[in-house]
Amino acid sequence: MDDIINTLSEAPLFATLTPSVLNDISKNAHPNAHKKGKILFIHGDPAEHYYIVKSGHIKLFRETVDGTQTIIDVLSQGNVFGHTLVFEENTYPYSAEIAESGIIISLPLSDLRDALYNDNTIAINMLRATTNRLRLREKELEHRSTQNASQRIACFFLRHTLQRKNDSLVIHLPYDKMLLAAHLGMQPETFSRALLKLKKDTGIRIEGSSIYLNTLDRLSSYVCSSCSERFPCNG
Amino acid sequence: MDDIINTLSEAPLFATLTPSVLNDISKNAHPNAHKKGKILFIHGDPAEHYYIVKSGHIKLFRETVDGTQTIIDVLSQGNVFGHTLVFEENTYPYSAEIAESGIIISLPLSDLRDALYNDNTIAINMLRATTNRLRLREKELEHRSTQNASQRIACFFLRHTLQRKNDSLVIHLPYDKMLLAAHLGMQPETFSRALLKLKKDTGIRIEGSSIYLNTLDRLSSYVCSSCSERFPCNG
DNA sequence: ATGGTAAATTGACTTTAATCAATTAGAAGT
DNA sequence: ACTTCTAATTGATTAAAGTCAATTTACCAT
Numbered sequence: 001m002d003d004i005i006n007t008l009s010e011a012p013l014f015a016t017l018t019p020s021v022l023n024d025i026s027k028n029a030h031p032n033a034h035k036k037g038k039i040l041f042i043h044g045d046p047a048e049h050y051y052i053v054k055s056g057h058i059k060l061f062r063e064t065v066d067g068t069q070t071i072i073d074v075l076s077q078g079n080v081f082g083h084t085l086v087f088e089e090n091t092y093p094y095s096a097e098i099a100e101s102g103i104i105i106s107l108p109l110s111d112l113r114d115a116l117y118n119d120n121t122i123a124i125n126m127l128r129a130t131t132n133r134l135r136l137r138e139k140e141l142e143h144r145s146t147q148n149a150s151q152r153i154a155c156f157f158l159r160h161t162l163q164r165k166n167d168s169l170v171i172h173l174p175y176d177k178m179l180l181a182a183h184l185g186m187q188p189e190t191f192s193r194a195l196l197k198l199k200k201d202t203g204i205r206i207e208g209s210s211i212y213l214n215t216l217d218r219l220s221s222y223v224c225s226s227c228s229e230r231f232p233c234n235g
Numbered sequence: 236m237d238d239i240i241n242t243l244s245e246a247p248l249f250a251t252l253t254p255s256v257l258n259d260i261s262k263n264a265h266p267n268a269h270k271k272g273k274i275l276f277i278h279g280d281p282a283e284h285y286y287i288v289k290s291g292h293i294k295l296f297r298e299t300v301d302g303t304q305t306i307i308d309v310l311s312q313g314n315v316f317g318h319t320l321v322f323e324e325n326t327y328p329y330s331a332e333i334a335e336s337g338i339i340i341s342l343p344l345s346d347l348r349d350a351l352y353n354d355n356t357i358a359i360n361m362l363r364a365t366t367n368r369l370r371l372r373e374k375e376l377e378h379r380s381t382q383n384a385s386q387r388i389a390c391f392f393l394r395h396t397l398q399r400k401n402d403s404l405v406i407h408l409p410y411d412k413m414l415l416a417a418h419l420g421m422q423p424e425t426f427s428r429a430l431l432k433l434k435k436d437t438g439i440r441i442e443g444s445s446i447y448l449n450t451l452d453r454l455s456s457y458v459c460s461s462c463s464e465r466f467p468c469n470g
Numbered sequence: 471a472t473g474g475t476a477a478a479t480t481g482a483c484t485t486t487a488a489t490c491a492a493t494t495a496g497a498a499g500t
Numbered sequence: 501a502c503t504t505c506t507a508a509t510t511g512a513t514t515a516a517a518g519t520c521a522a523t524t525t526a527c528c529a530t
Contacts, residue, residue, distance in 0.1 A: 043463065062377060062463035070377040070463070084366045093370055116359070123358035124351070130365045131319045135328055137372035142297060142305040144379050145420045149517070178477065185380045190517055192479055208526080228278065228297035228305070384487070413507065425487055427509055443496090 004029045004105060007054050011080050013129050016121060025115050029107045040096040040104070041082075047090045049106045050082035056102015057175050060094045061182075071182045074099060076174060084130065086113050099175055139227075139235070144185060146226045149194035150201065152184045154223045157204075157211060159235035169213040177209070198222075239264045239340060242289050246315050248364050251356060260350050264342045275331040275339070276317075282325045284341045285317035291337015292410050295329045296417075306418045309334060311409060319365060321348050334410055374462075374470065379420060381461045384429035385436065387419045389458045392439075392446060394470035404448040412444070433457075 004026050008014045014022060031054060034040070040051065043062050051058075053075050060072040060081060072094050075081055085092065086109050098104075116122050143152055157171055173180060181191035198204065202222050205212040213219060220231035227233070239261050243249045249257060266289060269275070275286065278297055286293075288310050295307040295316060307329050310316055320327065321344055333339075351357050378387055392406055408415060416426035433439065437457050440447040448454060455466035462468070 064381055064461050064463050066460070068381055068461070070380055072373055072376075084369070087363060087366075093373070117355065120352065120355045120358060123355060123362055127358055127362045127365060128322060130362060130369060131322075134319070134365060134369045134372060137369060137376060138307055138328070141307075141372060141376055141379070141420075144376070145305055146299055146303055176477070185376075187518060188478070189480085189519080193517090196479090225301070226299050226303070228299050411507070422488060423508070424489080424510085428487090431509090 004031060007052060007078075007105060010078055011052060013080050013083070013125050016125060017119075021115055021119055021122070025111055026107065028111055029105050031103050031105045033103050034098045034101060036098050036101045038098040040098070041092050043092055043095045045092050047082065047085035047092050048109060050080065050085065050109055050112065051096075051107070052105045053077055053079045053081075054103040054105055056098060056104070057100035058104070059097045059099040059179065061097070062094045069182065071179070071185075074175060074179060074183050080129075082109070083112060083126065085109060086116055086126075099179055136235070139229070139233075142228060146228075147223070149184075149186050149190050150198040151223050151226060152186070153191065153194055154198055154202070154219050155227070155235070156180070156184060157213065158216065158219055158223060158231070159233075161213070161216070162232055162235065169216070171211040171213065173209040173211070239266060242287060242313075242340060245313055246287060248315050248318070248360050251360060252354070256350060256354055256357070260346055261342065263346055264340050266338050266340045268338050269333045269336060271333055271336045273333040275333070276327050278327055278330045280327050282317060282320035282327050283344060285315065285320065285344055285347065286331070286342070287340045288312055288314045288316075289338040289340055291333060291339070292335040293339070294332045294334040294414065296332070297329050304417065306414070306420075309410060309414060309418050315364075317344070318347060318361065320344060321351055321361075334414055371470070374464070374468075377463060381463075382458070384419075384421050384425050385433040386458050386461060387421070388426065388429055389433055389437065389454050390462070390470070391415070391419060392448065393451065393454055393458060393466070394468075396448070396451070397467055397470065404451070406446040406448065408444040408446070 005019075005022055008022060008026055008029075009017070014025070017025070034056070040058070041047075041049075055077055058075040058079075058081065060075065061069050062072065063069045073081075081096065082092065112122075116126070143155065147155065160171055160174070161169070177191055178188050181188045184191070186194070195206065199206055202218050203214055204219070205214075216231075224231040224233070240254075240257055243257060243261055243264075244252070249260065252260070269291070275293070276282075276284075290312055293310040293314075293316065295310065296304050297307060298304045308316075316331065317327065347357075351361070378390065382390065395406055395409070396404070412426055413423050416423045419426070421429070430441065434441055437453050438449055439454070440449075451466075459466040459468075
């Protein structure tokens with residue numbers, strides 16, 4: 001149980017909460033091991049739980065009648081999802097599937113709802129987090145019109161290295177290329193060709209799912225020239 | 236001053252607030268008439284005010300070094316913007332320009348900040364509003380990959396008629412076609428041709444900036460087949 | 471180790487939208 | 501009404517990504 005509280009308090013959403021509030025929120029938390037392919041919920045299901053990723057990867061997506069999938073997001077360790085459905089009787093606005101096996105903690109929305117109405121810090125934290133996410137989406141939307149396929153891939157690499165805060169210029173793709181392609185809004189074939197072009201244009205080295213960057217400078221000038229923000233951004 | 240309070244209370248963000256809180260928030264509100272082309276603030280400026288549109292249209296946008304603009308949103312009567320910068324020392328994440336002359340009310344972020352930390356309902360309202368906006372962006376992102384130019388235009392028409400809640404099947408474009416094209420993420424030339432195609436495909440009638448729809452059915456089956464939501468959606 | 475399955479790549483081709491250039495239509499101001 | 505400037509349309513062409521099909525590669529289970 002301490003373990004769960006620890007995981008919770010690592011998320012910015014809950015970081016600043018008092019131990020007693022944290023306890024309230026997590027009293028009905030359950031960690032579950034899930035295998036790749038497992039569906040957690042489907043777009044339109046009544047929302048009763050929200051989740052925290054302890055390990056593995058989750059794919060949030062929606063699909064049209066004819067089966068075309070769009071990836072909303074791919075979440076990894078520490079990310080929270082489903083918590084925006086805290087209001088009233090709500091349904092999930094997307095489906096969630098385990099993309100890489102791992103442990104997911106589920107928590108009842110009702111507990112969060114209670115805490116939210118009682119404790120202003122939770123509301124403030126959630127507002128802050130949601131605003132950040134909104135900013136990310138706006139930037140993503142910008143990128144879809146100003147950046148080509150190769151640039152979007154390179155942008156992902158840059159953001160990925162910045163997030164990890166390590167000086168290493170080696171990237172190990174966190175999940176397979178098909179999913180990454182979908183996440184970046186392109187076909188696998190396009191991804192493959194765009195990555196090749198990126199290699200030619202910037203001199204990065206590619207070995208399977210390991211990418212070796214030479215310098216961040218080279219990449220950032222390749223990418224960020226067609227973005228409204230300067231490198232390094234808070235992507 | 237009553238006038239200002241009225242405008243404020245029409246926004247969902249402030250609708251449920253008590254008169255005394257509303258008063259606190261609006262005590263330093265100033266309505267200003269602005270002409271088309273006027274810049275309210277620029278991406279990167281320190282954020283000190285947020286705004287409510289009383290009339291006219293505001294274009295929120297960002298631009299890359301080479302001058303390419305991306306439209307984040309086009310706001311009209313009743314919309315609030317800039318309020319998400321309520322936290323700490325922040326800078327505007329986009330620029331705002333008057334797209335159609337009108338009256339804009341400016342309010343200091345500091346007043347909102349004070350109210351936000353004191354009154355949980357404001358935080359909750361803002362969270363709700365921001366979550367809705369996030370959902371819209373997610374859907375927009377989906378549309379960019381699943382819908383073609385004609386469908387995106389038709390989708391705009393549908394959402395526009397639904398919002399107005401009138402039975403009339405006549406649409407008067409709220410702002411000029413160049414801006415609408417940019418808002419939908421396409422070039423003016425593409426817009427022009429896509430509108431022509433939409434006319435051929437669905438039999439709508441176009442007279443300058445007036446669009447006459449025959450039925451919503453025809454349009455919605457044309458559009459919503461490549462969307463993950465059924466018509467009518469909450470777009 | 472190996473056979474089977476899915477991912478990834480590559481090629482050929484099509485579709486869609488962007489771009490460049492020219493013309494026409496419209497609106498605002500004098 | 502006329503000038504002027506900008507918006508809107510249309511045409512011709514190019515560029516980018518999607519699609520369809522065929523291989524090759526990588527990985528998992530036995």
